[in-house]
Structure formats: C-alpha cells, structure tokens
Amino acid sequence: MGIHTHTVSSPLYQQSNRLAERFVQSVKKMLSKSKQDGKDPYIAMLKYRNTPLENLDSPARLLMNRRLRTTIPTIKNRLKPKCDKSSKPLPELQPNDTIRFQHNPKGKWDHGTAVRNNITPNSYVIETPEGQIFIRNRKYLLKTKENKVEQTSLEEAN
Structure with a gap:
C-alpha cells in the first residue's frame, strides 16, 4: 500500500x-x-x-x-492481527533531549527539543529553535548527540 x-x-x-x-x-x-x-x-x-x-x-x-x-x-x-515481528520499541525520550523530527513521513529532518511526553502513547511535544510547538509520534523523532540549537531572536537574524 x-x-x-x-x-x-x-x-x-x-x-x-x-x-x-x-x-x-x-x-x-x-x-x-x-x-x-x-x-x-x-x-x-x-x-x-x-x-x-x-x-x-x-x-x-x-x-x-x-x-x-x-x-x-x-x-x-x-x-488474529498480523504483527510486525521485525519491529522493536524505540527508547523513551527525556525532557530537553536534542532531537530531529519530520514534518511528514518523507520530509526533511528539522532540529528540535523534546519538551515532554504527550497524553497519547508514543507521542511527544517538541519545540523548535524558533519556538514552534509540535506533537509528533516517536516514530518521527530521532534522538541526536548534536548541541542544542538555541532560539534565535529577530535582532540576531537581522
């Protein structure tokens, strides 16, 4: 499919x-x-x-x-439901973990920070360096060892 x-x-x-x-x-x-x-x-x-x-x-x-x-x-x-025997659970993310996330399944990976677990299972609230808040499934989050990208103000951008 x-x-x-x-x-x-x-x-x-x-x-x-x-x-x-x-x-x-x-x-x-x-x-x-x-x-x-x-x-x-x-x-x-x-x-x-x-x-x-x-x-x-x-x-x-x-x-x-x-x-x-x-x-x-x-x-x-x-x-009986068919199970994907090759899948394994992803490790849980902690608040302030530096991550990359996708806006859609084939999209590019953007910087972000895990803020907290969402109410639904395997779902996290994430924040971008620009301050935008997103909710994404753990499948579309990748924990990285990159340095945290700090939020940039409008004065710094000009």
Missing part, C-alpha cells in the same frame, strides 16, 4: 468530498434496506466492514489489521 496524502475539502461544501458523501449514501441505503427486509442493521454494517474495497483490504482489516468475526464460519487464526 502506498503513501497517501491528506487532502482537505472546502468547509460547508459537501460535494467537494465525493468519497465521504458516497460512503454516507451507501450506509443510508444499506440501513434502509435492512429495515425494509426486517434484518439486523448491525449485521449489515459488519458485512460492510469485512468486505474488501476496490484495490484495498476491507475497512476492518485496514483499521485493525485483522478480520472481524462474522456469522460466516472461519478459521480462528485468521481473526
């Missing part, structure tokens, strides 16, 4: 976000059909989540990396 870019649509103009609108239309149609047929709408949603998309895995597989248990019999080991 390739890297996807996040594209935002215009606020208050639903037509610009065709994929989301199509999804809403499909769900409404599915729910009204299950009500009309006297079937359980939750089973209809479960079937939708387990159905592979065009050129992609199912929504459940994309979200949880596993198949969901349905009314159709299946082998139990297919319900």
Whole structure:
C-alpha cells in the first residue's frame, strides 16, 4: 500500500468530498434496506466492514489489521492481527533531549527539543529553535548527540 496524502475539502461544501458523501449514501441505503427486509442493521454494517474495497483490504482489516468475526464460519487464526515481528520499541525520550523530527513521513529532518511526553502513547511535544510547538509520534523523532540549537531572536537574524 502506498503513501497517501491528506487532502482537505472546502468547509460547508459537501460535494467537494465525493468519497465521504458516497460512503454516507451507501450506509443510508444499506440501513434502509435492512429495515425494509426486517434484518439486523448491525449485521449489515459488519458485512460492510469485512468486505474488501476496490484495490484495498476491507475497512476492518485496514483499521485493525485483522478480520472481524462474522456469522460466516472461519478459521480462528485468521481473526488474529498480523504483527510486525521485525519491529522493536524505540527508547523513551527525556525532557530537553536534542532531537530531529519530520514534518511528514518523507520530509526533511528539522532540529528540535523534546519538551515532554504527550497524553497519547508514543507521542511527544517538541519545540523548535524558533519556538514552534509540535506533537509528533516517536516514530518521527530521532534522538541526536548534536548541541542544542538555541532560539534565535529577530535582532540576531537581522
């Protein structure tokens, strides 16, 4: 699966976000059909989540990396998530650690300082030498032994 870019649509103009609108239309149609047929709408949603998309895995597989248990019999080991056995946990960062961080997965590495752990797991609040604050996943942070880049004032820059 390739890297996807996040594209935002215009606020208050639903037509610009065709994929989301199509999804809403499909769900409404599915729910009204299950009500009309006297079937359980939750089973209809479960079937939708387990159905592979065009050129992609199912929504459940994309979200949880596993198949969901349905009314159709299946082998139990297919319900287990696939784990990346080659991955290992990254060491925790400490406040004031000098780091490099990426703005996006293919972006350049910029200087920063770890300020503190964020509320969410593997997430850190970082500060750039210019004073900007970012929150990044540990995956996009690289601890360095470089000297801390000091904050520059506007007078020094001129």
